[in-house]
Amino acid sequence: MNIDSIKEGLVIDHITAGNAMRIYNLLGFDKLECSIAIIKNVNSKKMGKKDIIKIDSNIDINLEALGYIDPGITIDVIRDSKLVEKRHVDLPETLHGVLRCKNPRCITSVEQELSQEFMLTDRENRVYRCIYCEAKAN
Numbered sequence: 001m002n003i004d005s006i007k008e009g010l011v012i013d014h015i016t017a018g019n020a021m022r023i024y025n026l027l028g029f030d031k032l033e034c035s036i037a038i039i040k041n042v043n044s045k046k047m048g049k050k051d052i053i054k055i056d057s058n059i060d061i062n063l064e065a066l067g068y069i070d071p072g073i074t075i076d077v078i079r080d081s082k083l084v085e086k087r088h089v090d091l092p093e094t095l096h097g098v099l100r101c102k103n104p105r106c107i108t109s110v111e112q113e114l115s116q117e118f119m120l121t122d123r124e125n126r127v128y129r130c131i132y133c134e135a136k137a138n
Ligand code: ZN
Pocket: 101, 102, 103, 106, 107, 108, 130, 131, 132, 133, 134, 135
């Protein structure tokens, strides 16, 4: 893949420097078959340094998970080598299936088929709590 020009795919831009691998891991990009380029510590006028992830395919991306990690991220959607859409994420009110509750006594640890859900309880400090046991995420 030529990392400067994508014909079809996504560019996840304005990632806070150092967060690219967290996104890669949390969103399960290791399981993708397409080419992925992670570019770290790119000079940015706005941010000083930033990370960028380029994906050579128009995959469905978990916007909740992206917003949770880094609400300043933008996603460029590329088709026929043209930018067709610019998406913004925000700190989500709820997270579905993004995090697992670490409380061993939580009902989701016992009943594995329950969906993992977290709620934003403190926007300023970005605190999420399990909706079942109210344990703090990480
Ligand atoms: Zn819980």
